Structures are given as C-alpha cells and as structure tokens.
Amino acid sequence: MNLYPINSGNFKLDGGAMFGVVPKSLWQRTNPADANNMIDIAARCLLIEDGNRLILIDTGMGNKQSDKFFGYYHLWGDDTLEKSLKTHGFHPDDITDVFLTHLHFDHSGGCVQWNKDRTGYEPVFKNAHYWSNEDHWQWATQPNNREKASFLKENILPFEESGQLKFTQLPETNLLKNSTLGFDIFFADGHTDKQMIPLINYNGKTIAFMADLLPTVGHLPIPFVMGYDTRPLLTLDEKEHFLNLAADNNYYLFLEHDAHNEIITVKHTEKGVRLNNTFSTQDIFK
Template identity: 70%
Template sequence: MRIYPIETGNFKLDGGAMFGVVPKSLWNRTNPADGNNMIDIAARSLLIEDHNQLTLIDTGMGNKQSDKFFSYYYRWGDHSLDKSLKKLGFHRDDITDVFLTHLHFDHCGGCIQWNKDRTGYEPSFKNAVYWTNKRHWEWAIKPNDREKASFLKENLLPMEESGQLQFVRHDKSKFTSRSEFGFGILFVDGHTEKQMIPHIKYKDKILIFTADLIPTVGHIPLPYVMGYDTRPLLTLKEKKSVLETAAEMGYYLFFEHDAHNEICTLRSTEKGIRLDKIYRFDEVFD
C-alpha cells in the first residue's frame, strides 16, 4: 500500500462560521482572518494505492459551478486535482473507488463534471465506484433547510444515474472494517448525518482522516465547533472520543481543510487534549 496527499484546490470561508460561538480573538490566533473575516481553507484528499485498487477519499468542489458560485469562496493558489494526480503519474481514469466522507459540495463536487458539449453532467471518474452510505444519501437527497445549500442536486443525482453509486454497510458497532478499502470507518453524526471518518493503518501507524469532524489544527480544543454543524453538542462528544483515543494511542490526524498544516499528533494536558507536533505528510510516511 502507498498513500499520497492530493491537493484539489484552496478557498476561503468565513472565520466566524468556521468556529461557531468561539470569539474571534481566540480563533484568530491559529486561523488568522483577512479583511473580510475569511480564513484559508484547503480541500486536501488522500489517494490510496493498494495492488490494483486506487481509492480517492473526497474530491474537493470540482470546477463545474458558475463563476457567481465560486465568487463566494475566494479560491486561491494553483492546486487542482488533475495537477496533483499528474504529478504522481496518475490520471482520473485510473481511480477505481471514490470514497466520500459526506456529500457537502466541497467534499464531493469533483465527482461530477459537465459533459463535452455542456448539455448535461457525467462522472468525473468514469471507471470508479462512488461510495457513500445509505443513511447519509437519504439525508442528502432530501436536505433540511440548514444544509440545503451544501447538498447540490447536480452533484448527487448524476452520481446515482450513472450506476456507479454504491453504499458502504453501516452496522451498530463503532468501527466498520471494510475489505473494499482496507481501512476502518467511524460513523459520526454531529456535523451531518453519518459522516464517515477513515482510520487507516499505514507503515505501522494509524492515520485518521478528520474530514469535517476536526477541520483544522485550530479546531482541536473541544468547544471549537463549526457553526455549520447540525448537532454541535454531539460533535463535542464525538470529537472528545476521537481526540482522547488519538492522544492515548499516538495516532496521527490528517487534516482535509487546514491549508497550512497536513498532519499533527496530540498530547494530554490539564486543559484537555492539545496539539503536540505538526508534520508534513512525507516527514511521517516517507
């Protein structure tokens, strides 16, 4: 097995929305805002090469939305999914599986693209199976008013119509080990219904793909919960469990949304679990 971080593109989000009830005077220390109160955000995926299987975890927001749509997110930098794949010697047609932590547009928008004459949509990964879970899928295609702007029908319906959509099994146990991917999955419900958090064993270490459970290093303290979360008190409980386990077991956190920090470890302190050390991916898994 080999794993590669994939940068799909950077953007910005409102700092207040990203940190909920936490005052700007606190979160601005770790995630400094610009003059518009926007903070830097990444869309960082993982690519897992395992024998004949090439699995991409999340895809970023893609490029099919309108200029008006993208103007809300202040995209910056020159990263793209295709550039990142090409740098590693891969093409999107090589992808066999796309594992989606959840179906908000900044995590799954890259799954679907315009067709050649821009009359409709088609899968961006023509040879891949798209994986979500049934509970989350049903939540996404009949969205509540709070999340409706994040679950876009042009991202979801073409996925189903393509015949490439499949569902990960969800049982009552805390972790589900999936032979399809070779990693464990933790189901969490604070951010959205049945978000899936991969736990990957790689080179004798455990890597947790934090998705939107812990978006950035700045979100490690328990009360630092996004305003986007549908059930913030549940997020607190879920975060606490993951952070305590990771600190105790020496797990590594991989950040999807931290534009400046890829990986970190944790330590226990009198004030709770805190950041220990920050690493680049290649410093840990060279």
C-alpha cells in the same frame, strides 16, 4: 500501500462560521482572518494505492460551478484535482474507488463534471465506484433546510444515475471494522448525518482522515465547533471521544481543511487533548 496527498484547491470561509460561538479573539490566534473576516481553507484529499486499487478520499469543489458561485469562496492558489493526480503519475480514469466522507459540495464537487457539449453532467472518474452510506445518501438527497445549499444535486445524482454508486455497511456502534475498502471507518453525526472518518493502517501507523470532525488545528479545543454543524452538542461528544482515542493510540491526523498544517499528532494535557507534533505529508508518506 502508498499514500499521496491530493490538493484539489484552496478557498476561504468566514472565520465566524468556522468557529461558531467561539470569540474571534480566541480563534484568530491559530486561524488569522483577512480584512473580510475570511480564513484560509484547503481541500486536501487523499489517494490510497493498495494493490490494484486506487482509492480517492473526497474530491474538493470541482470546477463546474459558476463564477458567481466560486466568488463566494475566494479561491486561491493553482492546485486542482486533476493536476495533483497528474503530479503523482495518475489520471482520473485510473481511480477505482471514490470514498466520500460526506456529500457537502466542498467534498463531493469534484466527483462530477460537465459533459463535452455542456448539456449535462457526467462522472469524472468513469471507472470508479463512488462510496457513501445509505443513511447519509438519504440525508443528502432529501436535505433539510439547514443543509440544502450544501447538498448540490449536480454533484451527486449523476454517479447514481450512471450505476457507479455503492454503499458501505453501517456499523452497530460508531466504528466499522475492516470495511470493504480495507480500512476502518469511524461514523460521526454531529456535523452531518453519518459522516465517515477513514482510519488507514499505513506502515504501522494509523492515519485518520479527519474531514469535518476536525477541520483545522484551531478546532482541537472541544468547544471549538463549526457553525455549520447540524448537531453541535453531539460534535462535542464525538470529537472528545475521537481525540482521546487519537492521543491514546498515537493516531496521525490528516487534516483536510487546514491550509497550513497537513498531519498532526495530539497528546493529553491539563487543558484536554492538544497538539503534540506537526508533520508534512512528505514526512509520513515516504
């Protein structure tokens, strides 16, 4: 098995929204804001090469939205999904599976693109299965008013219409062991219903793709919960449970949204689970 970080593009989000009720005087220590209160955010996806399968976890925002739309997110840097795939020697047509932790636009936007004459949309990964789960798919396609602006139909319906949509099994508890894709999946409902956190066994290490359960290092303290979460009290419990597992079992936490920290480990302290070590993807994916 080989793992590759796929940097699909960087953007900025309001620091207050990213940390909810936590005062700026606390969160700015780890996530400094600019003059407009915006903090750096990455969309760091992960590619798994395992035998004849190439599994891409999440796809970033994509490039099909309007300049007005992207203007809200202050894009920075020159990374794109296709450019990052090419850096590692791959093309979108090589991808066999796209695993979506959830269907918010900054995780699923790169799934779909304009067709050649810009009259409609088509899947970017024409040879891939697109993986979600039945409960989250219903949640995303019949969205509540709180999340409606995050679930964009043009990001997700085209790969259902193309016949490429697949659903993972739903577990009886919060952990699905040895999924169809070859890795365990931790299910979390605090951010959005049935978000999926992959746990990948790689060279004797467990790599946890943290998605929005732990967006950045700055979110390690349990009460540091995003204002975007639909069930923040549930996030508290899920994050505490998962971080204790991570500290007990020395998980390597792959941070999708931390623009400056790629992979971390955590440890138990008197203040709770805190940062242990920080690694680059090159350190781990040798």
